[in-house]
Amino acid sequence: LGYHWKYDDLREFRLQNEPTPYKVISYGHINLQNPHDPAVTEPLYPNEFVDLTLPLQPVFHRLLKGHQLRLV
Known part of the structure; x- marks a missing residue:
């Protein structure tokens, strides 16, 4: 959540x-x-949603049939 980042558990990715x-x-x-x-x-504030607008630069990608695009 980032609110109390000093007390959050460290998560390392391998x-x-x-x-x-x-x-x-x-x-x-x-x-x-x-x-x-x-x-x-x-x-x-904890447990409160935040609305954001993200300006994105348009880029064209060709995805093959059956492939998926995910936002993480």
Whole structure:
């Protein structure tokens, strides 16, 4: 949740032993405490949803039939 990040458990990700068929086609992130201005911190509250608008640069990818696109 990021609200009490100092007290959160550290989660480390390990690399796969074998390559997977999955491919990353884009990266992005947003800081939920200051989504509109890096100099202005907005309050976050536990268990409360936040509406965001993410401006994205259009990029065309051709996905084969049966493939899936996922947002993580």
